Amino acid sequence: MKVKLKYIYILLSAVLLAALSYFVFIRKSDPDSERDKILSSLHEKYYYLNLYGDVKYTGTAKCVSCHSDISESYHHTGMGSSLYKPDSGNEIEDYSKDFTVYDPKNDMYYEAYRKNGIYFQKEYRKDKAGNIIHSLEKKTDYIIGSGNNTRSYLYQENGFMYEMPLSWFTEKAKWDLSPGYQRLNLRFKREINQECMNCHNSYSGFFEYSENKFQMPLPEGISCERCHGPGELHVRRFTDKGNFFEAIESDTIDRTIVNPVNLPLEEKLSVCFQCHLQGDVRVFADGKKQSDFRPGMKLSEVKSVFVQDNYEKGDFKIASHAARMFLSDCFVKSNGGMTCLTCHDPHVTVKNSTKEFFNGKCLGCHDRNSLSPSKAGVDHGSGGNCINCHMHQGNTSDILHVNFTDHWIRKRTGDTGSGNSGDANDSEQKDKNSTPVTLKYFDFTNDGNSGLNLGIAYVMYYETKHPHPEYLKRAFPLLEEGMKKFPGNKTAQYYLGTAYYLDGRIPEAVKVLEKLVSSDTGNAEAFTRLGSAYEKSGDLQKAADSYEKSLKIFPENVKVLNLLGNIYYRTGKINEAAETYKKGIRIIQDNTAILTNLGDISLYQLKTPDAAFNYLNKALEYDPDKKETINSLGNAYLITGNKAQAEKLFNRVLSMDPGNIPAMGNLAVIYEDNGNENESRKMLLRILENVPNDRRAKEMLARLNSK
Ligand code: HEC
Ligand code: HEC
Ligand code: HEC
Ligand code: HEC
Ligand code: HEC
Numbered sequence: 264m265k266v267k268l269k270y271i272y273i274l275l276s277a278v279l280l281a282a283l284s285y286f287v288f289i290r291k292s293d294p295d296s297e298r299d300k301i302l303s304s305l306h307e308k309y310y311y312l313n314l315y316g317d318v319k320y321t322g323t324a325k326c327v328s329c330h331s332d333i334s335e336s337y338h339h340t341g342m343g344s345s346l347y348k349p350d351s352g353n354e355i356e357d358y359s360k361d362f363t364v365y366d367p368k369n370d371m372y373y374e375a376y377r378k379n380g381i382y383f384q385k386e387y388r389k390d391k392a393g394n395i396i397h398s399l400e401k402k403t404d405y406i407i408g409s410g411n412n413t414r415s416y417l418y419q420e421n422g423f424m425y426e427m428p429l430s431w432f433t434e435k436a437k438w439d440l441s442p443g444y445q446r447l448n449l450r451f452k453r454e455i456n457q458e459c460m461n462c463h464n465s466y467s468g469f470f471e472y473s474e475n476k477f478q479m480p481l482p483e484g485i486s487c488e489r490c491h492g493p494g495e496l497h498v499r500r501f502t503d504k505g506n507f508f509e510a511i512e513s514d515t516i517d518r519t520i521v522n523p524v525n526l527p528l529e530e531k532l533s534v535c536f537q538c539h540l541q542g543d544v545r546v547f548a549d550g551k552k553q554s555d556f557r558p559g560m561k562l563s564e565v566k567s568v569f570v571q572d573n574y575e576k577g578d579f580k581i582a583s584h585a586a587r588m589f590l591s592d593c594f595v596k597s598n599g600g601m602t603c604l605t606c607h608d609p610h611v612t613v614k615n616s617t618k619e620f621f622n623g624k625c626l627g628c629h630d631r632n633s634l635s636p637s638k639a640g641v642d643h644g645s646g647g648n649c650i651n652c653h654m655h656q657g658n659t660s661d662i663l664h665v666n667f668t669d670h671w672i673r674k675r676t677g678d679t680g681s682g683n684s685g686d687a688n689d690s691e692q693k694d695k696n697s698t699p700v701t702l703k704y705f706d707f708t709n710d711g712n713s714g715l716n717l718g719i720a721y722v723m724y725y726e727t728k729h730p731h732p733e734y735l736k737r738a739f740p741l742l743e744e745g746m747k748k749f750p751g752n753k754t755a756q757y758y759l760g761t762a763y764y765l766d767g768r769i770p771e772a773v774k775v776l777e778k779l780v781s782s783d784t785g786n787a788e789a790f791t792r793l794g795s796a797y798e799k800s801g802d803l804q805k806a807a808d809s810y811e812k813s814l815k816i817f818p819e820n821v822k823v824l825n826l827l828g829n830i831y832y833r834t835g836k837i838n839e840a841a842e843t844y845k846k847g848i849r850i851i852q853d854n855t856a857i858l859t860n861l862g863d864i865s866l867y868q869l870k871t872p873d874a875a876f877n878y879l880n881k882a883l884e885y886d887p888d889k890k891e892t893i894n895s896l897g898n899a900y901l902i903t904g905n906k907a908q909a910e911k912l913f914n915r916v917l918s919m920d921p922g923n924i925p926a927m928g929n930l931a932v933i934y935e936d937n938g939n940e941n942e943s944r945k946m947l948l949r950i951l952e953n954v955p956n957d958r959r960a961k962e963m964l965a966r967l968n969s970k
């Protein structure tokens with residue numbers, strides 16, 4: 264019932280919007296010059312008029328007013344409801360019974376619940392006696408995922424978006440850690456970046472260089488225009504008949520809106536591949552971002568997608584439908600006869616499509632009578648379910664508890680391609696020591712620029728997935744060669760500088776990045792990277808300048824505020840450091856790295872231990888296991904004379920990290936101070952076992968021995 268109400272609300276607002284924009288459209292425009300402008304593009308690159316420059320998106324509500332049946336049906340698909348706010352009308356989760364998800368690796372409990380119509384997730388920890396010793400709660404702002412398979416939850420702070428630790432798994436009807444969190448529990452700190460958002464929602468106001476800040480409120484769901492292109496001209500064609508529209512009236516195909524079914528093969532696949540082809544790394548063409556893609560283009564104009572060269576044998580992952588379909592003989596041997604649209608009407612959810620519907624699609628190409636006759640296990644004669652035997656349904660390797668359909672159509676499905684090997688999730692990192700993989704362009708996505716993007720892909724793969732030096736080794740020649748041909752490619756310059764930086768070749772990194780920022784003066788990311796390179800080279804003044812320039816472009820980058828604060832701190836500019844850190848926690852109040860730095864600066868420099876306790880305790884409220892912070896708090900106790908409490912904290916660090924040098928050093932000091940020289944000596948020897956020439960441990964030991 265509630266769902267229906269919501270729909271009426273959408274219809275109403277569509278009517279309102281239509282009325283409002285009527286006034287916008289009757290503004291006086293000059294039809295002749297507009298016509299010239301657009302018609303002059305007719306002979307340019309694209310057939311469709313809404314691919315050009317400033318044709319605007321109108322939003323789905325606009326389309327609803329004329330295409331109500333399609334809109335109603337689309338609203339019930341996964342794509343039509345891919346992102347939305349939680350409310351009682353769309354609740355499918357079980358909030359009623361008591362459940363708790365326990366993460367044994369981190370000794371944390373998680374719960375999701377509703378309180379006065381508002382939704383929350385909570386993390387907590389208990390001591391042996393069952394007392395709650397840590398608790399952290401965040402309000403759920405958005406749900407990502409229709410719930411066809413899973414729902415994950417997002418919260419925002421000042422527009423910065425993060426994923427939450429629990430997800431709802433529809434099929435199993437249970438809560439569990441979010442995909443990828445079994446391996447690495449990022450708690451409330453997994454950033455939702457522009458790429459996630461662009462695949463899961465309409466384009467939303469993203470703050471360039473922010474990593475994860477969006478204009479609030481977010482649009483809700485993937486809009487019609489992601490597959491049909493911007494609708495402004497199309498809507499005007501029917502509401503605002505003028506000279507211009509009469510001039511194109513005679514076209515047999517409506518050039519103001521893209522109908523994907525009329526596109527050539529590569530462009531047709533590209534509409535779906537913008538989101539359904541995830542690959543292992545995605546590299547955007549120089550100066551382009553996802554939102555530059557419009558239906559009717561080739562995907563390679565905007566991005567190249569890279570896969571491992573042995574992906575044939577690889578596991579079947581989420582968002583890999585495109586790559587799997589490409590392996591099928593049906594696709595390969597039908598000469599462009601098979602696309603996603605052969606079997607899917609994107610306005611209709613697969614949940615409402617019967618087996619007969621899909622089997623009918625198979626029989627569109629295969630004649631039942633010419634299939635091999637029945638033998639043991641094969642059921643070609645009697646109308647068995649083709650999908651059951653030829654399109655395996657099962658878990659993907661990256662998301663547990665969820666069934667997906669392997670789109671590699673083939674005779675045998677038992678040999679490979681499913682199961683939970685736990686292989687690379689988009690956010691997961693490989694072990695440094697595992698064998699490096701070879702990346703290759705996915706078909707259709709090579710923009711032919713001399714392997715430059717492949718070089719970039721290797722640097723990205725190194726930085727985000729698998730820090731094996733082999734990738735940098737492969738990237739250098741590709742980048743250096745490619746840049747001879749395309750010296751103005753700024754993305755390549757950035758990644759070449761980054762590769763030098765990651766490889767420890769700092770002077771070369773500085774040189775490339777200095778050149779880049781001299782022409783690309785609004786590139787905050789490049790200024791940040793250059794700042795880090797200067798920092799590594801020991802030029803702290805230049806590092807500070809570069810970070811400041813980055814912050815001029817995007818002032819709310821908390822990571823850069825922390826880096827800049829650290830430089831001020833190291834160069835003795837204590838007040839500037841404190842101010843810079845404080846700016847950071849005004850933006851993200853639970854940034855534990857900054858809170859810890861503020862604690863340290865208050866303790867050691869400003870000599871305000873009360874403030875230090877305050878900051879450090881706050882950091883530990885958010886992250887009770889942050890070792891640097893516990894050590895700092897130990898120091899605060901030590902300095903203020905509470906040795907017993909300090910000792911407890913240092914021991915806690917050692918129980919988590921037996922090789923922690925600062926904790927051992929401080930314990931040695933406390934033991935000596937307590938007159939327990941034997942214990943102190945033991946601790947110092949333990950330090951030297953870990954770091955054989957730790958100067959301070961050696962000195963202390965020498966002093967103790969000479970007593
Ligand atoms: C003022 C009414 C109106 C609005 C608003 C409108 N359309 Fe249409 N649309 C039409 C009409 C009329 C047709 C042609 C007849 C038909 O196919 O139903 C059409 C046709 C289409 C087609 C088929 C084109 C083809 O060549 O096959 C698509 C796709 C389409 N519209 C998408 C959209 C989208 C997306 C929106 C929102 C951005 C939208 N429409 C908004 C009236 C409208
Ligand atoms: C803007 C990104 C985007 C584009 C473009 C896109 N998809 Fe999707 N699609 C998704 C996402 C995300 C989901 C999963 C949504 C969910 O369930 O939360 C999905 C789900 C689906 C589903 C299953 C959902 C259901 O209810 O049946 C089908 C089928 C599908 N897409 C087909 C297509 C086809 C065919 C195209 C090209 C014409 C296409 N998609 C284009 C992002 C996209
Ligand atoms: C995921 C991609 C996708 C999205 C999102 C999408 N469409 Fe479509 N649409 C298509 C494709 C593909 C076709 C061609 C279907 C075919 O003929 O097989 C199509 C065809 C159409 C047509 C013309 C053919 C017909 O069936 O009348 C209209 C009108 C249309 N869409 C309107 C919309 C509206 C309105 C929305 C949003 C409520 C929307 N579409 C959302 C992919 C999409
Ligand atoms: C290249 C596009 C792309 C990117 C980038 C992407 N996803 Fe997805 N994701 C998809 C598609 C498409 C699906 C639908 C699954 C499928 O293929 O049926 C999906 C599925 C999911 C699901 C399961 C939803 C369901 O029940 O079907 C979750 C949760 C999810 N993605 C979260 C994320 C997060 C978080 C990020 C960013 C870290 C992200 N995705 C990045 C395309 C993408
Ligand atoms: C667009 C046409 C088309 C559609 C639709 C289609 N196929 Fe095929 N299929 C082909 C072609 C072409 C071949 C290759 C035939 C050959 O090699 O003689 C093929 C081959 C196959 C093979 C043999 C693959 C192998 O590994 O040897 C199987 C099994 C198969 N199809 C099953 C299906 C099923 C099941 C469906 C429906 C889900 C389906 N096909 C839909 C065109 C299609």
Ligand code: HEC
Nearest residue numbers: 535539584585588601602603605606613621624650667668
């Ligand atoms: C030969 C037919 C066929 C083709 C071609 C095809 N699909 Fe599917 N697709 C299916 C079937 C069958 C299902 C399972 C429906 C069900 O669950 O009952 C499915 C399910 C899906 C789902 C829902 C999630 C899942 O894995 O069950 C998505 C998303 C999807 N397809 C995307 C695509 C995309 C993207 C393409 C093009 C790259 C594509 N499909 C091409 C037959 C096809």
Ligand code: HEC
Nearest residue numbers: 622625626629633634635640641642643647648649652674
């Ligand atoms: C009970 C399982 C089962 C069902 C149901 C089934 N197949 Fe098959 N199919 C097989 C097996 C097993 C083979 C391999 C036969 C061989 O290699 O001798 C096969 C082979 C094929 C081939 C390869 C060519 C050939 O004739 O061997 C095609 C094409 C095919 N099936 C299509 C279909 C279509 C279309 C349907 C639905 C009408 C279907 N199958 C239903 C199990 C099945």
